[in-house]
Amino acid sequence: MSSALLVCLVAALAGPMVSGSELTQDPDLWWHLANARSLCTTHHLMRVDPYSFTVHGQSWINPEWLAEVPYWLGYAAFGLMGVHLVALFAFCANLLFVYFRCSSVSGHKAAAFWTAVLGFFLMTVNGGARTIGIAYLALNMEMAILEAAQRGNKRVLWLLPPLFCLWINLHGSWIIGLGFLGLYILCGLFELKVGVFEQEAFLLADRNRLFLVFLASAAALLVNPYTWQLVWNPFDMLLNQKVMLAIMTEWAPLSMASSTGKAAAVFLVLLVAANCVRGRKWQIFELAFVFFAWYFAFAHQRFAFLACIVTAPWLAADLARAFFPAANEKTIPAVNALFVAGAIAAVAYLLPSASMLQKEMSSHYPLESIAAIQPSWRTFNDYGLCGMMMFNGKPTFVDSRNDIFEHNGVLQKFLEIQNIQEPLKLMDSYRLDHALIHAGSPLAYVLEHAPGWRVEKREGEGGDLYETFEKVGGPR
Numbered sequence: 001m002s003s004a005l006l007v008c009l010v011a012a013l014a015g016p017m018v019s020g021s022e023l024t025q026d027p028d029l030w031w032h033l034a035n036a037r038s039l040c041t042t043h044h045l046m047r048v049d050p051y052s053f054t055v056h057g058q059s060w061i062n063p064e065w066l067a068e069v070p071y072w073l074g075y076a077a078f079g080l081m082g083v084h085l086v087a088l089f090a091f092c093a094n095l096l097f098v099y100f101r102c103s104s105v106s107g108h109k110a111a112a113f114w115t116a117v118l119g120f121f122l123m124t125v126n127g128g129a130r131t132i133g134i135a136y137l138a139l140n141m142e143m144a145i146l147e148a149a150q151r152g153n154k155r156v157l158w159l160l161p162p163l164f165c166l167w168i169n170l171h172g173s174w175i176i177g178l179g180f181l182g183l184y185i186l187c188g189l190f191e192l193k194v195g196v197f198e199q200e201a202f203l204l205a206d207r208n209r210l211f212l213v214f215l216a217s218a219a220a221l222l223v224n225p226y227t228w229q230l231v232w233n234p235f236d237m238l239l240n241q242k243v244m245l246a247i248m249t250e251w252a253p254l255s256m257a258s259s260t261g262k263a264a265a266v267f268l269v270l271l272v273a274a275n276c277v278r279g280r281k282w283q284i285f286e287l288a289f290v291f292f293a294w295y296f297a298f299a300h301q302r303f304a305f306l307a308c309i310v311t312a313p314w315l316a317a318d319l320a321r322a323f324f325p326a327a328n329e330k331t332i333p334a335v336n337a338l339f340v341a342g343a344i345a346a347v348a349y350l351l352p353s354a355s356m357l358q359k360e361m362s363s364h365y366p367l368e369s370i371a372a373i374q375p376s377w378r379t380f381n382d383y384g385l386c387g388m389m390m391f392n393g394k395p396t397f398v399d400s401r402n403d404i405f406e407h408n409g410v411l412q413k414f415l416e417i418q419n420i421q422e423p424l425k426l427m428d429s430y431r432l433d434h435a436l437i438h439a440g441s442p443l444a445y446v447l448e449h450a451p452g453w454r455v456e457k458r459e460g461e462g463g464d465l466y467e468t469f470e471k472v473g474g475p476r
Contacts, residue, residue, distance in 0.1 A: 005339070067171055099115075188210070369457055435467075
């Protein structure tokens, strides 16, 4: 019954699941679909850039190639509805995984349910058709394995190397999972019994097993089509992509004014309050996991999802101990079956129709203007249109695969043009002859008044009105 209600919660309240606008407007979605389409038709992974005219042919690896495939298969089978269903499945699977882990750790289904409801509001920060949603299933699995090991099932730790072998092909977040595994091992190397901390050091056999599991997991990372380059990718992002980290909204600090920020505050207040009402003994790794998970979440809002996955079971256990009476395990199968049937009906009713998804996409993107772009054009494109242009085979100036553009200096130049820092001079240096940008933007104003540029086409309305500019009377 709780599971059914949680699925209804996703279908009714998760933004990208309720409206097609959030689903279709993500520029990353469309180049992910283009990548997976290429893989499924050519049976070859990309190793150079095939999309832009600024860095065309430059070396590029696709760190999320495997997580893209389910979305493309959904799109190939059912169009936008297929993408929506895959996104819905990934979100619900993560939420239900958190719920069942909370139930297993706390032994109390009501505490697990309300923790999962709170976790839902943390997870919506990365809702939608995102490859990281699929990768977070791997993080959920890692945490479940460590929790099983804590309950005495040590052999399950050998599932971690194959998990990391899969994870590295899904998303760069594997580095966080490996970091938590290393932290778990480090915290268990010593004994501590002070105040609320009570921890026994690992037995020699357990410690050796964990060391071997960690080494095997690290070695398994090399089992990928890009070998060491894919292993280096997240380190490259952290060390060499400062511009991207500075400008992307999802990498911004968590705002306490947002619904996610408020949910984070409630989560932490409940965690502290439960331990004040009826405290327990903590192990060092638990405190370390809570600290680092929430440090990541407050430093970068996208990691609120991660913090929920890592720490929710402990909150459920604390709530069960402090605020809930003894669990009543009696169930009524007929009532549960009724709730499941009702949930299925509710989700089917709440799903946006295929026509609605198509309408949302058509109202947001200037599809006619994109279709009119010729292969020979050198078009300065609005950042939000890059994915759709790539999906339609139109050459881009820049797109949201930020790594390759930052490495080649193009991302910085894009920002300078967009922010009106000698835009005409920079556009001439790249021999740009067209621009497809938001009407009313500062650059649109400059081009409307610049000699040699004229508006060729307008499409859309309101905040989604775009203008196509053409350079005339000059060298092409």
